[in-house]
Amino acid sequence: MDIAIIKYGAGNVRSVVNALKRLGAEPVLTDDKDMIACADRVVFPGQGEASCAMRYLREKNLDTLIPSLRQPVLGICIGQQLMCRHSEEGETDCLGIFDVDVRRFQPLCHEDKVPVMGWNEIRDTKTPLFGGLDGVGHYVYFIHSYYVPLCKETIAVADYIHPYSAAIHKDNFFATQFHPEKSGSVGERILKNFLNLSDK
Numbered sequence: 001m002d003i004a005i006i007k008y009g010a011g012n013v014r015s016v017v018n019a020l021k022r023l024g025a026e027p028v029l030t031d032d033k034d035m036i037a038c039a040d041r042v043v044f045p046g047q048g049e050a051s052c053a054m055r056y057l058r059e060k061n062l063d064t065l066i067p068s069l070r071q072p073v074l075g076i077c078i079g080q081q082l083m084c085r086h087s088e089e090g091e092t093d094c095l096g097i098f099d100v101d102v103r104r105f106q107p108l109c110h111e112d113k114v115p116v117m118g119w120n121e122i123r124d125t126k127t128p129l130f131g132g133l134d135g136v137g138h139y140v141y142f143i144h145s146y147y148v149p150l151c152k153e154t155i156a157v158a159d160y161i162h163p164y165s166a167a168i169h170k171d172n173f174f175a176t177q178f179h180p181e182k183s184g185s186v187g188e189r190i191l192k193n194f195l196n197l198s199d200k
Helices: 013-022 033-038 050-059 062-068 078-082 184-195
Strands: 003-006 028-030 041-044 073-076 084-087 098-104 116-122 138-144 154-160 162-170 173-176
Touching: 003 013, 003 033, 013 184, 028 033, 033 062, 041 078, 050 062, 050 078, 073 078, 078 084, 078 173, 098 162, 116 154, 116 162, 138 184
Parallel strands: 003 028, 003 041, 041 073, 073 173, 084 098
Antiparallel strands: 116 138, 154 162, 162 173
16 A cells, blocks of 8 residues: 655654554655655645645645545644645635634633643544544544634544544545544554545
8 A cells, every 4th residue: 555645844744654654554755746646545744834834735736736636635733724724823725625714722711721732532533534442531642722623524522722623524535633643552543544444
């Protein structure tokens, strides 16, 4: 199976490469349009700033390629946010795969820290991405200042200040705000489920 990890100057990509290798995969980190288009699976991970990331994607014409992909695609952290319509971070127009805007967390009290960093529970999980993770008590690792509000494409919910989309799904596009590559056995199961998704 050919797995392309989209290279666009984002941080924390190496940990995704290593996590996939632990599952027996041999991913390729690339910004080559042909390699990405021909891959069996595409991962769109990273940490970074929305406007800078979108600028790189536009320079490489990846902003038009990514929404046109037909194989399973997994966005992680900023990858999820960039799949949305617009981000408050830098007032950035994004890829528009999901018809929802990314918001910044607004603390309501002194205890509310932004960015959010650490482990949090996910609930209301749906779709094969979370296969084998039924029930409650599944904790995953987050680090972010911006979030995707609850929407019709929400497939997992987390709570910080208020409920928000821990994961979203539309057609062949899946995305998580949390980092499955940093989330122990739960994250490993999610990545394995992604690799085993049906191509239909």
